[in-house]
Amino acid sequence: MDYNYYEGALDVTGTINGCSANAAYSTLNATADQSKGSCWSNGPNYNRWFKFTATASQYMKVQVKVGGAEGSMQNPFVALWNSSLTELNCQNYQGSSTDIETDYYGLTAGQTYYISVDNHAGAGYRGTFTLCLSDVVDYNYYEGALDVTGTINGCSANAAYSTLNATADQSKGSCWTNGPNYNRWFKFTATASQYIKVQVKVGGAEGSMQNPFVALWNSSLTELNCQNYQGSSTDIETDYYGLTAGQTYYISVDNYAGAGYRGTFTLCLSDVLDYNFYEGATLISDLNNWCSPNAEYSTLNATADKNKGSCWSNGPNYNRWFKFTAITTTVTVQVKVGGVEGSMQNPFVPYGEQMGQHN
Secondary structure (H helix, E strand, O other): OOOOOHHHOEEOHHHEOEEOOOOOEEOOOOOOOOOOOOOOOOOOOOOEEEEEEOOOOOEEEEEEEOOHHHOOOOOEEEEEEOOOOOEEEEEOOOOOOOOEEEEEEOOOOOOEEEEEEEEOOOHHHOOEEEEEEEOOOOOOOHHHOEEOHHHEOEEOOOOOEEOOOOOOOOOOOOOOOOOOOOOEEEEEEOOOOOEEEEEEEOOHHHOOOOOEEEEEEOOOOOEEEEEOOOOOOOOEEEEEEOOOOOOEEEEEEEEOOOHHHOOEEEEEEEOOOOOOOHHHOEEOOOOOOOOOOOOOOOOOOOOOOOOOOOOOOOOOOOOOOEEOOOOOOOOEEOOOOOHHHOOOOOOOOOOOOOOOEEO
C-alpha cells in the first residue's frame, strides 16, 4: 500500500528541519481518501498522505512548495492530523503556484502525526510538489515569538513579516474589532526608559496587509495597550509607559477577519517617550505668537492618560501632552481645526487648570 492512503502514509520524520527533493511527490494518479481539511475549498480530491514522529519541541511546521523546480501542482491544500485523524490545523491555497504552510504547537513527543496534501478539484491542477518540515517553533505562536529587541529605535526591513499562512493564537486585543485571526508574535526586552512605542506600517513598499491590529502584553499575557485598524492601508501604533527594565514583553500583530486582508507588514519600535503621555510631553519653547505647522499633531493612535479637563464633556479619550515654561502670568492656548489646520473634531483643551488660560 502506498501514500495514496492514510494506511500507507510515507514516514517523513527524517525530513524534519529539511525538505524533500524538489518535486519529489505528486497528486497525479491519486484519489480521495479520508476527510478534507476543514479550511479547504473542496475535497478530498487527490490527497497524498505522510506521517512523522513528534520531537521534544512539541511543534511542527509543514510547507508545501510549488512552482518552478519545486513542483507543477497548482492551488495546493495541506492539513495536519493526529493518529485518530482529528484535524489539528490546515491551510487553503493562497494562489495558483504559491507555497503554503500549516503548523501546530502542542504535539506529544514520540507520538505519530499525519499530513494530507491535496489540490483544488480539477485534473489540470494536479502535479508535483516539494515537502518541508520544521520543529523550530515560529512566530505564529506566543511561544515562538520573534525577539525584536534589536529593532528598538528602528524598523524591520519593509514588508519583512506577514499574516499569510498564520492562524489564531491566544487572545485578541481588547480594542480589536474581531480576532484573533492570523496573529503573529514578537517579544522585546524593556529598556531603562520604561517605554515602548510599536508601529505597524502597511501600504506600498511597507506591506500589503490591510486593516491591521496591534496589541502589547506583559509576560503573563495581560494586555497593556492595543490599537484597532484606522483604515485599510493606514499605519497604526500603540505604546505603553511603565515597563520594567530588563523584563520581556510581547507584541501581537493581526488583521481584520477575511483571507483577503492578510499580507505583509513592517514593524517599528521606539523607546523614546512621546506626547501620548504626560511624562513625554512635547516642549513648546516659543511662546511669542507661535503656531505649529498646519495639522502637525494628531489624536489618531493616541490613548487616554491622566485626568480629563474639568470642563470637558468626557474623557480623557485620546489626549496628547505638551509643556512650556511660563514667562508671564498668563498664556493663551489655541487648538485650531478644520480645513488645512486639522481634521480633528470636537476638540478639548484644559481651561486654566495649572496651565493658564485658553481660547
